[in-house]
Amino acid sequence: MTDDQxxxxxxxISNPEPRCPCVLxxxxxxxxxxxxxxxxxxxxxxxxxxxxxxxxxxQRVEVAVITFGPVNKVSDFQTLDHxxxxxxxxxxDTPMGAAIVSGLDLLDERKQYYKAAGISYYRPWVxxxxxxxxxxxxxxxxxxxxxxxxxxxxxxxxxxxxxxxADMGRLGEICSLSxxxxxxxxxxxxxxxxxxxxxMKSVAQSKPGESVALPHPxxxxx
Numbered sequence: 001m002t003d004d005q006x007x008x009x010x011x012x013i014s015n016p017e018p019r020c021p022c023v024l025x026x027x028x029x030x031x032x033x034x035x036x037x038x039x040x041x042x043x044x045x046x047x048x049x050x051x052x053x054x055x056x057x058x059q060r061v062e063v064a065v066i067t068f069g070p071v072n073k074v075s076d077f078q079t080l081d082h083x084x085x086x087x088x089x090x091x092x093d094t095p096m097g098a099a100i101v102s103g104l105d106l107l108d109e110r111k112q113y114y115k116a117a118g119i120s121y122y123r124p125w126v127x128x129x130x131x132x133x134x135x136x137x138x139x140x141x142x143x144x145x146x147x148x149x150x151x152x153x154x155x156x157x158x159x160x161x162x163x164x165x166a167d168m169g170r171l172g173e174i175c176s177l178s179x180x181x182x183x184x185x186x187x188x189x190x191x192x193x194x195x196x197x198x199x200m201k202s203v204a205q206s207k208p209g210e211s212v213a214l215p216h217p218x219x220x221x222x
Contacts, residue, residue: 011079017059018120020203021077021110022196023103025096026088027130027163028067033090036131036163036187043189044085050197051080057197057204060122064106067091068099069135077110096130097138100174104144107156122208124156127196129184133167134174142174149176161192183221191219 026040044065051057058081065075067088074086107124114121126145134141148155160171160181171181184192199214206212 011082012117012119015059015079016119017056018122018208019114020057020061020122020200021107021124022061022063022200023107023124023126024063024065025099025103025126025128026065026067027094027096027128027132028088028091029069029094029132030090030092031131031165032163037088037090039187039189040129041085041088043193044088046190047193047197048080048083048085050194051200054201054204057201060204061200062110064103064110066099066103066106069093069095071095071099071102073102073106076106093135094130094132095136096128096132096134096174097136097141100126100128100138100141100145104141104148104156120208122203122206123154125200126156126158127161128159129161129163129192130171131163131165133170138170138174145174146176149179151178163187182217185219185221188219192217195219 028037032040051061058079062077062079063083064077065086066073069092075083103126107126111121145158147153149158158176158179160175162168162171162181162183168181168183175181195215195217202212202214
């Protein structure tokens with residue numbers, strides 16, 4: 001296959017709508033065991049359910065899921081009608097840096113795929129949720145986040161969300177200066193994913209490149 005050829009994709013042919021890609025980077029380290037991970041699982045299910053109530057968003061929003069640690073791509077990009085939320089299980093440490101790099105690499109590949117297929121796309125979202133601090137080197141991840149999430153490049157929008165116990169200082173070193181990390185109130189994962197789905201639906205109703213007013217995030221800690 002030559003570089004200018006695109007593999008046959010029935011989904012792109014049957015649904016040539018512009019795409020709004022969203023990468024979920026989800027901390028499944030041992031400290032998330034129990035109630036936090038149960039609520040996170042319910043939140044991801046809520047995200048799918050809410051998007052499916054909007055026909056246009058269902059056609060346009062694509063989600064991929066990467067968990068850590070270890071870093072694991074549990075779901076590649078797909079529209080929400082084809083997305084089957086994985087049941088997240090607690091694992092080991094928190095290689096946040098590697099997870100972010102993996103997510104951004106996956107996003108770059110998807111954007112190139114859109115371009116080769118002639119599919120337009122919105123500014124992608126990368127949504128990180130963690131209750132800890134990176135246990136690996138995160139300097140490359142921070143550099144790539146700040147290089148891509150700015151008003152000049154607008155390569156993506158990076159959102160860092162800290163659950164109770166998260167090192168917000170370290171998370172702030174990773175997030176762009178214009179989009180500092182946000183703190184989740186309690187275990188309000190359902191409210192968080194309701195907000196994320198509402199935001200994605202607002203984006204999907206707009207034109208690529210158009211500014212969109214996002215709903216107020218009621219899930220923030222007081």
